[in-house]
Amino acid sequence: MSSTPGGLPPQTALHTQRATFTEAYAVLPRATMSDITASRLPGWAETRLWVLARPMTGFAETFSQYLMEVQPGGGSDAPEPDPQAQGVLFVTHGAITLTIEGTAHDLTAGGYAYLPPGCAWTLKATEKALFHWIRKAYVPAPGIAPPAPLVTTDQATAPKVMPDTDGAWATTLFTDPADLAHDMAVTIVTLQPGGVIPFEETHVMEHGLFVLEGKAVYRLNRDWVEVEAGDFMWLRAFCPQACYTGGPGPFRYLLYKDINRHMPLGPIV
Template sequence: MSKQTYYAPTGGHPPQDQLLTDRAMFTDAYAVIPKGTMRDITTSFLPHWVGTRLWVIARPLSGFAETFSHYIMEVSAGGGSDQPESDPEAEGVLFVVEGAVTLTIAGKRHVLEPGGFAYLTAGCTWTLHNHAGTEARFHWIRKAYEPAPGLDAPEPFISSDAEVTPTPMPGTEGRWATSRFVDPADLRHDMHVTIVTFQPGGVIPFAETHVMEHGLYVLEGKAVYRLNQDWVEVEAGDYMWLRAFCPQACYAGGPGPFRYLLYKDVNRHMPLRLSRR
């Protein structure tokens, strides 16, 4: 079995003689942030992170993401943080796409390589450093954890893409499957971060319209995605945000699998006062 690879941005800038041919879109129902927009000029920095820059591809904002933020982190050799998270109510997911990082949770060290996954409970103590000789890149998804009466908070855990057997969608002959890092029946969790895989020619042949807010980062391959009333071409490195109830469908194209990292908020009552978000 060949080693899994994932697309990650590297920054830089296009030459001055290049014409604008980008696919960026921002609407009330969805947004598309193509990989070509992730340049040096669009990076950000965080306090207490050394040798690190990031692309913020989703954040709580009126008319945009409501429940989460999503970063693509780039940590140079020797970089990292002993104080990575400033919000004690924020839970997080890390997914490594390039290089290797050393993640320490409550004093226990874990080395995460491409495909490595970590769930970080709100308020847990963790640090992250790049002890390798090359840059490391990983996704960091953050959400304010919503406790549920009578349920304990989940524990931190480590997993990987390679360790999780994809679950085929019924009736699809395995052409559409989801790698679930968390048991869907575990209602302690209020968000799911999964990897969705379509084999070439795989489809979502109906307009999915449901309550979860979505964030989709394309790890591999290409597809034509239906977002609200529009068909949009997407490929590895592109990001899509979908408001709750935004219709979506998909036709996977290209010679290989189409895979994306997917965020959804789940398992909680709908807030009746929007100011609580």
Template sequence: MSPYARPQDGLPPQTDLHTGRAIFTDAYAVIPRGVMRDIVTSYLPGWTGTRAWIIARPLSGFAETFAHYIVEVAPNGGWGGGSDRPEPDAQAQGVLFVTHGAPVLTLPDGAHPLTPGSYAYIPPGVAWSLSNPRDLPATFHWVRKRYEPAPGIAAPEAFVTRDQAIAPISMPGTNDAWATTRFVSPDDLRHDMHVNVVTFQPGGVIPFEETHVMEHGLYVLEGKAVYKLNRDWVEVEAGDYMWLRAFCPQACYAAGPGPFRYLLYKDVNRHPRLGPVVGG
């Protein structure tokens, strides 16, 4: 049984109240789990037996660097699913994070059976494929970003690991109440994005309003909390998604009763683009 959240099948009954927690502002968006239904999925070119919830994409004037999908691949015993050429953009890198099922990722070094908690980083230009040979659906997050080369720095290699294999690093002075599972070292300048898992124990907080240049996508894997987004305190729970543009103030209070965990994207380690050259 997976501990991680995923989208729900079907639609709410006609008797349900219309009012929910979905919100889109000029600084942030909240996409609650209750609106990630079958009706908003897409079918992707190059994939069979697969549907995707596209919960973030580059949006001018908002968050511009990344796309975030939740992908569900049908089992082999049903209509089958997967892709031999999943990435259409030769400049795109990707991270896969599995939440349910047991898909198989194939990289140039061979096949990698994945399970809930599996994490894969795929550099730009690296051939890969994914299939679901099991008799249950497989669900994973797919975060895509165009890689930004830097002079004198080689592109990173592909790797596969697991959430459960990496010890979370406690934030200073928090007594393990706030910790981050880092799949890439923060000072590894080959990487221009990080996709981490952040964990708060009950009562854990971000004790100040973070305000920074990084864009964020935060998918709540487990638990619940109250999140400060710009001027608002917003309740979030497992299955919700928060999408933040650069400089959106943010803080957090995890009330419990269990751990609050989310998958976090941010862009890092590159100079900001200054726009096109004018004149000459």
């Protein structure tokens, strides 16, 4: 898993980094997640976070993504203020106890949870914990009930190898993408050394990509960008994207995308 954020570069450090914000994508290198860029939330004790993505008109509009850091004993008894919001938690460091509708689940690195809208949940860190919290307003579909809560792990979920890749490219699917109850998917993409995404994907889905392990060179719109563990990429709809791995080990990233719904023909209300 990626190194933890925080701290502050020394006065002797060069300011030159890879942070980029364009009309089609943004790259937040791990160095941007310092002490001075951390935020806090009402109702969360012993907690700070880095806001990696938030809905922005004219950019990516469907989701927010937080990188949460919770000290031992910290957490929240009322974490989600929006009854329309669904969420995904993915733990990268430490340990938490997640209680969903009265049932407690102990999660460590690799732990994954889907939290449907209106779900009652609480969270406490049993040791210093770092986890992603991805939030999206649920879009109902006629005749389809929202999904049930789900708790699993990266380790317990077998990756699905992409066709004609000889195992070089695989995706860990925590939920079934054909299940129309879900209007978002959070997966893990794994590329083995030498693996590539060999064409420029160009599609309507918005993306948040947090690099969990390894390094690669990513094609984003018109640019090639080097990324490594701890970096975050934020892609608006139709941003061309491809990559090839650049390290001796696997390249893995946590991926968000919106799925399975009609395109809104006006402002979402």
